[in-house]
Amino acid sequence: MNATPHVQPVSTEVPQDRKAVLDQALRRRILSMELAPGAVVDELALCEEFGLSRPPVRELLRQIAAEGYIELEANRAPRVAAMNHQSLHSFYLAAPLIYVATSQLAASYATAAEIEVLKGIQAQFRQAIKDRDVENRVLYNDAFHLEIGRMAHNDYLMPSLRRLLIDHTRLGKIFYRHPTTDDMQRDLEIACEQHDQMIAAIERRDPQSAGQLVREHFELSRRRMAEYAAPQGLEVPIEM
Template sequence: MTDIDTSPIPERKRGSGVKMVYDLLRDEILDLVLPPGSPIDEVQLAERFKMSRTPIREALVRLAGEGLIDTLPNRSTMVANIDFLNMHTFFDALVLMYRVTTKLAAQYHRPEDLKVIRAHQAEFAAAVQAQDALAMIATNAAFHSAIAEAGRNAYFTGLFNRLLDEGRRMLRLYYQSYDDRLPQRFVEEHDDIIAVIANRDIEEADRLAKLHAEQIVHQIQKLFAREDRLDVAL
């Protein structure tokens, strides 16, 4: 008898498959590795991850639940499109969540929260320094998400994180070239926000968050307007 390789290699822990597929697909969607409209093929994914279609499908059901993919019955499933027509509803929600989460952070944060927030702010400042637009987007989102966590309201953090994800996707569309940069001013505004949170000044937290959010929305709109002009010109 020859030494047959009974290949116990595929040792992947039971239940870890769906999470792996979910996390990876989620990242690829948010990073636009899978741009909006990309078809998603179950069998292809099954081969890629060397597992059956069942766990793949579970991951897809979850992603569909978060609105990251669209599934037409009995037909193809694809990466969800970005709804540019109703962009203003996105901005409305984003500004409001910026405000309310910052206010709650001022009210309910604990000392250890500030450490986390400051760490994210340091990363954001570094990204601005390096003029790395993609890193700016990611670290800015992480910064505000950390503030929201300090506010300790799961309903708000849930919606807010979703909005930040959607924003990340929208901005990726425009920052592919790394040639633009958020102004230094945003770094200073972040520092001010940290200060009022630490101070537990709720009113001022709301005011600064509102200004900051509107700045960011304005920046995004400017960006889109510029691209629109380019599109028309072509």
């Protein structure tokens, strides 16, 4: 059983299906911030780059728009989903609710096979932290929390979780950017330990602990974002 994150982490394999290649490339470009929030998605350029006609490209754009990656409006070019003050405010209000709910349900309903998949993703996340590999780190973190959502076995929560993870991954690219400082690395190692503890709570069927752990886990990224948005000011000498 394989887990499929929003995009596949960096691989040397070459997929054969051109539409699948475009799907993975476009998701990666959005999550990695190569395509910035609000940027125009050039449909014709994608057709030329990936050797596709317009109908399959438009079909794919509609699909990822439904998932929250891009915004489609009548008589306007497709645009990457925006991230602004209001969307970030809504994200930080909603994320703990969704993450806690999916983690608690996963602790109740996850199968042994699904837990093994989660452990495999966690091993790759840990390696990415060790390697200080920013892109794979954020993608495997995305894969980890998406797999917990699948383990919850709740079709009502999954669309919200998928949408949250798009912005969570993009935020991760902003404030866990190169160069990774020692302070950031310590936070990442704490986050990795919390992942291990979440797996253990799910495996022993402990929804209360799973929910508390994911709340503490989310607080790490909330604090880092607050530091990024409101950094300590530069000290400027004041002369009398």
